[in-house]
Amino acid sequence: MAKGSRGGKRNGASGSTTIPKMQIQPTQVTPPSPKDVANGNVLPKGGVPFDQFEKMTDDEKADVVIKALGVGLPMFLDNSDIQKLSYYTGMSEKPKVVSDSALDKMKGTEIFRTVNDAYNSSKDIGYTANDICKQIAYGDFTMYSDSGGSAHGRAIYFASNFSSSAGYGSGSKAVTMRAKITGGKTIKESTLTNMYQTALNRGDKLAVACSQASDSRSRVNMYGLAKGYDVKTSDYGDYVMVLNRRALTVSSDFKKTNTLGSRWK
Numbered sequence: 001m002a003k004g005s006r007g008g009k010r011n012g013a014s015g016s017t018t019i020p021k022m023q024i025q026p027t028q029v030t031p032p033s034p035k036d037v038a039n040g041n042v043l044p045k046g047g048v049p050f051d052q053f054e055k056m057t058d059d060e061k062a063d064v065v066i067k068a069l070g071v072g073l074p075m076f077l078d079n080s081d082i083q084k085l086s087y088y089t090g091m092s093e094k095p096k097v098v099s100d101s102a103l104d105k106m107k108g109t110e111i112f113r114t115v116n117d118a119y120n121s122s123k124d125i126g127y128t129a130n131d132i133c134k135q136i137a138y139g140d141f142t143m144y145s146d147s148g149g150s151a152h153g154r155a156i157y158f159a160s161n162f163s164s165s166a167g168y169g170s171g172s173k174a175v176t177m178r179a180k181i182t183g184g185k186t187i188k189e190s191t192l193t194n195m196y197q198t199a200l201n202r203g204d205k206l207a208v209a210c211s212q213a214s215d216s217r218s219r220v221n222m223y224g225l226a227k228g229y230d231v232k233t234s235d236y237g238d239y240v241m242v243l244n245r246r247a248l249t250v251s252s253d254f255k256k257t258n259t260l261g262s263r264w265k
Contacts, residue, residue, distance in 0.1 A: 019200065022212050027070035029088065037140050043090025044071075050089040054228060061226045062209035064089065069212060075123055078144050081218035082154045082243075085225065086142045095179065095248035097137050103251045108180030111158035111240045112165035112264070114257050116174050118145075129175035133254040136177065142245055152189060152234055153221040155241030162264045164238040169257035176257045177250060178264055181240075184230030184247030192232055196223045 029044035036042070043049055048064050056064070068088035069081055077083050085091075098106070115133060119126040127135075135143055136156060144154045158179065159165035165176060196219070199207035210223040221243055224232060230247035233240050242248065255264075 019208060019211055020203075022066050022209060024066055024069045024212060026072070027067045027088070029071055031074055032090075040092070040140070041090070042087075042092040042140050044087065047088045047090055050091040050093075053089045053226075058204065058206040058226075062205040065206070065209040065222065065226060066212065069214075076125060077141065078154075080144055080154045081213035081215040082222045082225065083144050083218075085222055086144070091142050091225075091244065092140055093244070093246035094139070095137060095245045095250045096182070097250050097252050100178070100251040100253040103178065103180060103249060106180055106182060106249060108182040108249065109160070109186075109240075110178065110180050111160055112162050112176055112178055113156070113158045114165040114167075114169045114174055114176040116168075116170045129173055130254055133175055133177040136245065137250045137252070150217045152232070152239050152241050154215070154218045155221055155232065155243055156245070158240040158242060160233075160238040160240055162260070163262060166257050166260065172256070172258050174257040175254050176260065176264075177254050179248045179250040181231055181247050182249040184244060185228055186231040186233060186247070187224060187229045188235060189232050189241075190235045192224045192229065193220055195227075196220045199223070 027046070029046035031044050032042050048067075053061060053064055065085060068085040071084045071088045073079055073084060073087055077087060113133070113136070115129045117126070117128050118132065144156060162176070169176065196207055196210070200211055206226055207223055210219050210226065213219045213222060221232065221241065225243045230244040231240065231242055
């Protein structure tokens with residue numbers, strides 16, 4: 001199909017749209033070797049590099065999305081469909097990390113993330129709150145999480161102010177990290193949702209491909225990521241959903257939440 005081609009059919013009587021099914025087959029890839037990962041290359045063999053993916057037409061991206069949906073993930077990654085797209089394309093660009101005082105002097109939208117120790121009983125994998133913050137700042141892989149239920153879609157969740165973020169801390173082990181959005185493309189949640197739904201109703205191949213995700217909370221954010229957006233902000237509340245870490249500059253100072261009182265400093 002040509003870019004923007006239509007793959008859906010509108011039912012004239014009801015005005016609803018019939019979304020076609022796209023066949024998802026197992027996609028065979030070989031995980032990157034430890035040496036590759038150490039050298040900053042997390043693209044699995046058989047995957048499509050993210051920088052190439054970004055330059056593709058929407059229809060070409062749709063083909064990549066369908067292949068990504070058939071990928072098996074390593075055990076340490078959360079089993080969500082946006083995680084499959086990130087893994088299949090080797091989306092690993094890290095945030096810039098600076099001292100807290102250096103971050104003070106930088107322009108950008110300030111955001112906070114508070115996390116607790118986490119344990120996945122089905123995989124028998126546990127992380128301390130400090131480990132989770134380190135992974136966001138320094139980790140080789142972009143890792144999404146289902147913690148909190150992902151009401152605004154799968155993403156790395158931050159809050160637009162410290163007090164809202166700190167409210168998610170539980171006990172003395174909770175840790176808060178601070179960052180600023182210093183690059184990339186940001187979009188409002190309602191704008192992205194409307195963009196996706198309009199494209200889906202029109203039968204655009206990329207939106208249809210994202211709609212095939214079995215994990216419904218991945219669909220809109222996968223579409224946003226494929227369209228080149230790095231951050232999504234909520235229209236209500238204080239939620240900031242990071243889709244791609246490259247948009248961030250992160251403070252290297254992770255702080256115990258219960259030592260901070262009502263503000264970061």
